[in-house]
Amino acid sequence: MYNRTRLTVVTALVGVLALTGVATAANAAGTRTLPVDNSLYAITCPYYSDDSAATPNNQVLVVDEQTAEATAIGTGTEIDSSNCTGSFTVDPTTGTVYALVATDDYDFPILVTVDLTTGVSTKVADVTEGGIPTYASALAIGLDGAAYALYDGDLFSLNLSDGVMVYIGSSLNYVWAFVSDPSSGLFYALDEDGELFEIDITDGSYVSSATLSFLTEATYSLTIDTNGVFWLGEDLDAVDEYSTTLWSFTLADPNISAENAGVLTLNGEVPYSMALVVGPKHGAPTPTPTTTPTAAPAAEIExxxxxxxxxxxxxxxxxxxxxxxxxxxxxxxxxxxxxxxx
CATH class of the missing domain: 1.20.5 (Single alpha-helices involved in coiled-coils or other helix-helix interfaces)
Structure with missing residues (x-):
């Protein structure tokens, strides 16, 4: 599901910088904040995390967007030996959160729902195409609730009830970060070279929107808040295992506006995550639908x-x-x- 590639020279350089104490993403801090009704969430990937930062499988975190410090929600969920969530998104029409998770042996992905209040993930279905299990590397849901997946240079629709994918057209390759902008309804994807593209979900065609020159490594997660600000996790391999560096930027001037909040941490350790999503404010009460009281019929008056x-x-x-x-x-x-x- 997640075929990882690395540029050896860049990785080695980042490792040297980290070991010699040169300022890197690990000691950065951000000032940008999310809209008041948003929170940033992540799901850990124990398969690639350092042993000292081991977390339960599919552990949900709420992340401070200015410091990248996380707090665990619940205690994770074991689903079909899944141990790494690779795509994380919210259906804006229902508020339901969906994710794609992989298993220990890189089996085909599983579509799950994620409860951001309890941290519990629930299996919906295996991902299939034409009745056969298949791969999907990135998932995004539009403002109308329609879901789409990217894999191996193709765009598919994805049924959120049964995990069935249907081919739409040729599209981007080597993409794990895919998102719908809640402020505009447009779809964006980020390739492994840091190129941001706008994707036409009617046919899979795409145009370049920006080159994110502040990135030095691949990105597996991309999300956008309700103000249209982009948030992503850059994938770094500075020492032994992988870490996730939190960045944010605006599309109008991405490289000048880019802000580094630091490396994702949990209780002083460095877990790894391939999945970020901006969702409803953590801890906010679930809205109760309002109903208009039915007026009692007027009594007959003598x-x-x-x-x-x-x-x-x-x-x-x-x-x-x-x-x-x-x-x-x-x-x-x-x-x-x-x-x-x-």
Whole structure:
């Protein structure tokens, strides 16, 4: 599912810088903040993490966007020997969080849902194409709730109920970071060379949006907050195992706006993650749908009650009516007598 490639010279250089104490991403700090109703989440990948930073499989973290310091949510979930989550995204129409996870022996990926409150992941289905298990390297969901996957230079639709992929068209290759922008609805993918592309999900075609020159290694995770700010995890192999460096930038001027928050840490250790997502504010109560109370039918009101409600004595109009009838009768009799006299 995740075929890792490395540039040996760059990796060695990063390792030397880390060991000699030269300032690197590990001691950086950010100032950019998420929108007040957003939080940043990650899922660990124990398969590539250092033993000192071992975490349960599919361990969900909430991450401080300014320091890259994480807090565990729950205690992870074991699903079909899965040990590394590689794509993490939110369905904006339902709020449901989905992810693709891999197993120890690089079997075909599994589609799961992730509860960001409890940290529990639940299997939805194996990913298949034409009834046969298949690979998918990146998952994104649009503003309309439609899901898409990239793999091996092709774009597919992906059914979130059963994991079935359907071919759409030729697209980018060597991509693990794929996302839909909640502020615009556009789709973006980042290749292993740091080139950001906008993808047309109707046919898989793509155009370059920017070259992220601040990156020196591959990126396996990309997410965008509700203000349209991009957040990603750069993949570094400075010493022994892998680490994740948190960056953010704006599309208008990515390389000038790029900000490094540091290396992802958990309780002082350095776990590795290939999956980041901006989701709802952690700890915020789940919104309760509001309903408009149904008005009770109006009770029938007796005429006398209606008059009483206006402050009028019911006897008054009755008496007036009687007087009018009597006067009318008297006038009618007088008129007949005049006609008789004539």
């Amino acid at each position: 005429p006398s009650a209606e008059l009483a409600a206006t402050g009028t004595n019911p006897a008054v109009p009755i008496a007036v009516s009687i007087v009018l009838l009597v006067v009318g009768a008297v006038l009618a009799i007088a008129a007949r007598r005049r006609r008789s006299a004539n």
